[in-house]
Amino acid sequence: MIALKQVSKRFVRPDGGVFTALSPSDLDIQAGEIFGLIGPSGAGKSTLLRLINLLERPDGGQVVVDGQTLTALPAAGLRRARQNIGMIFQQFNLMANRTVADNVAFPLEIAGWPAAERAARVAECLALVGLADRAGDYPAQLSGGQKQRVGIARALAPRPHVLLADEPTSALDPATTRGILDCLADINQRLGVTVVIVTHEMAVVRAICHRAAVVTQGTIAEIFPVIDGVAQANSAAGLALLEEA
Numbered sequence: 156m157i158a159l160k161q162v163s164k165r166f167v168r169p170d171g172g173v174f175t176a177l178s179p180s181d182l183d184i185q186a187g188e189i190f191g192l193i194g195p196s197g198a199g200k201s202t203l204l205r206l207i208n209l210l211e212r213p214d215g216g217q218v219v220v221d222g223q224t225l226t227a228l229p230a231a232g233l234r235r236a237r238q239n240i241g242m243i244f245q246q247f248n249l250m251a252n253r254t255v256a257d258n259v260a261f262p263l264e265i266a267g268w269p270a271a272e273r274a275a276r277v278a279e280c281l282a283l284v285g286l287a288d289r290a291g292d293y294p295a296q297l298s299g300g301q302k303q304r305v306g307i308a309r310a311l312a313p314r315p316h317v318l319l320a321d322e323p324t325s326a327l328d329p330a331t332t333r334g335i336l337d338c339l340a341d342i343n344q345r346l347g348v349t350v351v352i353v354t355h356e357m358a359v360v361r362a363i364c365h366r367a368a369v370v371t372q373g374t375i376a377e378i379f380p381v382i383d384g385v386a387q388a389n390s391a392a393g394l395a396l397l398e399e400a
């Protein structure tokens with residue numbers, strides 16, 4: 156479903172220095188997987204995630220999602236292809252001046268869905284995340300967990316095959332975290348959506364991931380499976396993360 160081929164990313168710092176956020180890396184994520192990107196702060200996890208939908212443009216390499224080579228697409232083609240890739244964020248990124256329903260409708264408006272189909276899809280997505288009764292509320296009236304559920308509903312509205320999650324539970328307490336992770340696992344199971352989740356916590360990987368990559372200093376140190384809730388990491392960086400947990 157997702158293939159990164161020798162993808163790399165450097166940033167130029169304000170002082171003119173060049174910083175390698177990701178050395179040339181390969182990554183294959185299968186359709187239907189929940190795949191984790193785990194590593195310490197500043198390791199390059201978010202950069203790697205944002206390279207999948209080209210929020211960050213790689214300096215080199217190819218990004219292929221659902222059979223389309225995103226790195227070869229012109230702007231209009233890329234906009235269309237991105238409708239197949241939903242994204243959720245640590246701070247939810249909801250629009251405060253729009254109701255819950257209008258937040259969820261937003262990507263459908265952009266994509267040109269007719270109003271009646273939009274309304275039906277919004278209702279469906281809010282039901283999916285357990286917020287059917289909050290459609291008319293504003294984000295400020297919701298708890299953190301409910302806000303993230305709106306984020307998930309918004310990301311799923313255009314029926315994407317891929318959902319990118321950038322530390323989706325880092326702003327939430329443990330009980331709410333559990334609820335959001337269960338929600339993501341449920342969506343993965345029911346809809347078959349491929350989920351890529353950035354986290355710095357092994358507990359998140361253990362809770363929902365099928366496999367995960369250890370990202371450290373701009374490289375993928377290893378890719379390991381999670382078997383019966385046990386993370387099978389064995390690189391030095393992976394073992395350090397397990398010890399921390």
Ligand SMILES: Nc1ncnc2c1ncn2[C@@H]1O[C@H](COP(=O)(O)OP(=O)(O)OP(=O)(O)O)[C@@H](O)[C@H]1O
Pocket residue numbers: 166167168174176194195196197198199200201202203355
């Ligand atoms: N736009 C940018 N300009 C310059 N440097 C950047 C930019 N974006 C990221 N970086 C640098 O790239 C490195 C990797 O950042 P990234 O956000 O991918 O790490 P991360 O593993 O997600 O960390 P965290 O868990 O702290 O979010 C960091 O050192 C960061 O400062």
